[in-house]
Amino acid sequence: MSNKLPVGILGATGIVGQRFIQMLEHHPWFEVTWVAASDRSEGRPYDEAARWRLKTPIPAKIAAMTVSPAKPKGAPKIIFAALDAGIARELEPQFADAGCAVVSNSSALRMQSDVPLVIPEVNGDHIALIDKQSWRSKSRGYVVTNPNCSAIGLVLALAPLHRAFGLETVMAVTMQAVSGAGYPGVASLDILGNVIPYIAKEEEKMEEETQKLLGTLKGSSIEPAPFAMSAQCNRVAVEDGHTESISIRLKKKATMEEIVGVWNNFRAEPQKLKLPSAPAQPVVYMAAADRPQPRFDVDAGAGMTTSVGRLRKCNVLDWKFTVLSHNTIRGAAGAALLNAELLKAKGYLG
Amino acid sequence: MSNKLPVGILGATGIVGQRFIQMLEHHPWFEVTWVAASDRSEGRPYDEAARWRLKTPIPAKIAAMTVSPAKPKGAPKIIFAALDAGIARELEPQFADAGCAVVSNSSALRMQSDVPLVIPEVNGDHIALIDKQSWRSKSRGYVVTNPNCSAIGLVLALAPLHRAFGLETVMAVTMQAVSGAGYPGVASLDILGNVIPYIAKEEEKMEEETQKLLGTLKGSSIEPAPFAMSAQCNRVAVEDGHTESISIRLKKKATMEEIVGVWNNFRAEPQKLKLPSAPAQPVVYMAAADRPQPRFDVDAGAGMTTSVGRLRKCNVLDWKFTVLSHNTIRGAAGAALLNAELLKAKGYLG
């Protein structure tokens, strides 16, 4: 019998749920033993309930698994949650209350003051907020979240700069892949040969999450990073990979070599702890004039590395550059998985 | 016999040359009597020399026309030029020297101090620079240019704001259509499902042309507009229409209603003169949350109107919004054509 920790997936049939299943197939620490989804799917074999949209096949063990109701009873103690925000707001607290460690990709509770919003390379110390959660004191359950897919690549690129030079201003324009909208998500008639200059609530999430992620744990809450931040979010006809055009102003002046060095040398707790899903190099600077590009670079570091390129002077702020990050791996399922690995390494998974 | 003015097209077989032919087919003032292209095409019927890429058919008269050598001898006195920059730099002065009015879409001479870079709605007065050109005094010939396809939509959106409130800072991120690169231009293997975060020399052109266009004619030269400007240019899988995410700071504070009003009420000389290619409304603000989009809005005003949308507060500068403009109509052939119409209305075409 496996001595891996049993984990469950809430929202297992959606695009992010599928990525969880794919990434957990050969995981050294965790084993999926429970998949749950909406009423419509409940009681059906997983491979009938899910419209599988990934290139690798459904793991045989999962394919045959019966989809459970989305209720804590019978669920394992570690839950990866990939629910829509509305449902997450209702269900995640139920699972935490029932004693589960809920590692969530949903936006529902991200900005709640006692819920850590975490990128392990950036602000692993925010995990301490768990102990402020009422669920924790009651049942040992808790909720930990990861950021929006548009914020995470950006924050990985910003964090080493913020530490080294101090961020004063950040402007971001995104060109986001359709997989970020789930499945069926964006209609083909809406995006073939088109750009949609609007993603509901995305800009607000990107701005406030960036500031919470780069913020400071002060007592029982997070003090947001004090820099000014503005985001504009667009949808483009790309399958996977959010590309972002960024401009920043730094507090301390830096040379191009210093900035590139800070990126390429950035290593953090996940790399030191050798967490299974941690990329060897979280941020890679590409010297070619026309990179990164989704076609070529989205899978860097098995989808967990943020690629950066085109660093050059900005006439308005100090520097501009391009960021690319895989939105359903590093930006969703992989983000939560790395959070869970950090939690385990720190003794939060029993 | 036609009493229209005979015009010639230099670079007639390329994408912009084709747009010239399309837009001139039923033009009330001008008639294409001469088409010229590279050595390879010379002497062949136009419909064999050109790989026609537009949805309307080649006008029958043009189809049968023999492609002339790209030399002033035998050319009409009005020349629309759609040449690559390298060739333009060599040929355009030859035609001007030979007495032609060269209405150019090329970047070659745009930033030359005595060459007007003109959008008729914005800076028609810059045409006066013509009289500073040595060609003019020698042979009555001259060169007038229009801006890069990424600059023109932006400047049409900025000009009324600059007049009303004063621009202090402009940041632009573009998502540009493939037709902007000509034909064959962008390889399908490079752009299907992809974003390319680089277009050679585009950011520099966009920045310096914007400042020249919004600059002031002082004696024999143009004093560039003094605001700070930064551009980031990306290529996306769109056929026609450049979408741009813009942030600005204004000198004089303005409300959302004032800004929208200034855009929608913007009318200028081409509208007053009722120039044949002038759109009734040069800038249209779209209230829907997710517009403008290339699929739906690129052909607004027969491709001559700039569509603007998503005006909202910016946390860093004052305002952000989205601009869309047709890159081969308003951004190239239509731009030159409107320049020619303005020249005629002002008596510069003999």
Place this chain on the structure above:
Amino acid sequence: MSNKLPVGILGATGIVGQRFIQMLEHHPWFEVTWVAASDRSEGRPYDEAARWRLKTPIPAKIAAMTVSPAKPKGAPKIIFAALDAGIARELEPQFADAGCAVVSNSSALRMQSDVPLVIPEVNGDHIALIDKQSWRSKSRGYVVTNPNCSAIGLVLALAPLHRAFGLETVMAVTMQAVSGAGYPGVASLDILGNVIPYIAKEEEKMEEETQKLLGTLKGSSIEPAPFAMSAQCNRVAVEDGHTESISIRLKKKATMEEIVGVWNNFRAEPQKLKLPSAPAQPVVYMAAADRPQPRFDVDAGAGMTTSVGRLRKCNVLDWKFTVLSHNTIRGAAGAALLNAELLKAKGYLG
């Protein structure tokens, strides 16, 4: 007051409903006075209820119209129906029973023995089946249908050949546009950079409808055309326009010139009657080696012309060629509209 015939649209908010509204905006004979849709839309202004997906704006009069319930009470006597098959099967008979002329684009009743399936250029005489319908004798109401979007372009190309030379065998492979699946229809994640070799029930419809359309009215029923027919249907990443690779065997041998001549000279009742939506030339043969293509040719004849090209010998049957037809104009709304025009011309619309 208008002396146009008032018409209603059932299923007015979908993609085909929108095309009806677009095509009827300036129609000389018909005027939309009633739009109906599902319960969800009922009672709301049309422009709120519909997610308008066409490039021309919603006609102002329709935008402000309140969406009616999908019931015969209060509906005009001429109904264009653009309902899903399941709902059409239930509702269309109700409207016919209530005395309406139901001109339907749905597949629900197409193959019913007393329901005419009509392309005016091909089998206008099948309209006589109306008089066999029980609704007709009871209330003067009836149902007339047009074929599936994949069948109609093909049948327009086949009909003149069938008349001139006799069809013995037809093999068709389609590459169909996403708009054929309605809105939201095909998910972008399913079709970007992909081909889907399956469209539910499409092959069966295409085969049986082709044979009914080219069949013969015998007494009170249609005897299907006796040739063998096989179809394979694929979905591709094209917005509008179904492309089809066809092979045929003819009973009577023909030369290439004869076949092209038969296509280009094909004129039928709609052309003779000068029906408002009839294209001047229903079938156009294109001589260029690489045409027809959706990008360039889908809008031929305002979307009502079928383009044919690449006629060449087939090693297995006699001839092979490519057919292109606009799937939401000639293949849906335009098809029904032309049917209604024929009905009016023949005195079936009161």
Place this chain on the structure above:
Amino acid sequence: MSNKLPVGILGATGIVGQRFIQMLEHHPWFEVTWVAASDRSEGRPYDEAARWRLKTPIPAKIAAMTVSPAKPKGAPKIIFAALDAGIARELEPQFADAGCAVVSNSSALRMQSDVPLVIPEVNGDHIALIDKQSWRSKSRGYVVTNPNCSAIGLVLALAPLHRAFGLETVMAVTMQAVSGAGYPGVASLDILGNVIPYIAKEEEKMEEETQKLLGTLKGSSIEPAPFAMSAQCNRVAVEDGHTESISIRLKKKATMEEIVGVWNNFRAEPQKLKLPSAPAQPVVYMAAADRPQPRFDVDAGAGMTTSVGRLRKCNVLDWKFTVLSHNTIRGAAGAALLNAELLKAKGYLG
């Protein structure tokens, strides 16, 4: 020092040349020691000369290699050739004449009577033709070719049926990926949102190569398979993977289960010899109604497996089905590589 066989790549900078380099990076038998390309590239480091278009990085050893002139002098004795047909016709004989084993992906010599056109699973015995080549007797050099990318997937699907039941008729309609045209190849303006119903010379190649591949070695030549074959070739907006809609008539009647069984159980010499690039299962039948699809299935068997699906009755012939094959792996570089592996296993590589 490596005891692998040194190999060279002619046409190393193109798309197929790049695939050779990618597939040979960790090859157990072969090692790239020489890369050659056109004059333009000669003398430059490979990573400067090639515009690398694959998702894995250029192997470091190759990146630094100097591009050699495309001449036999100094070349290794095993040459993978990925040249355009015109150049191949001139250069491949020179290399064979100089004693090289030329394993070619070019169409130039495929149909020459003494040149084997080989798919190792299908007609490995045709390799014996090598001994008829004049180069062989002179210098021990020879040329072996693999088929066109549109033919190879089809023939892999047909071969087991032909053996078991006998083919009488084959009709094929292809939907081919843009990578089949090389780089830059298809212009994005030509294919975005479009289908091109024409690929120069492709139908002829597909027809005649299929018959040669399934033909019989009789003395010193190949007797083509006697069935009738007709192909129609289209280009679609897919990056990699040719999808084909096929209809066939068999001599001996077969049930669906028999056909699927014959496909799934098909194993041949490469599988028995465990050639390094041979897929475990050359043909896989997919039961899902909407498969195979390029997005999901193109990389089956590391791109060396042909996926088949949608087997169903044909009203005209006997059966119809869909075939998918990776056009630059199984359809080009992988095809040649498997040929080379077969040659080595059979003692033809010294």
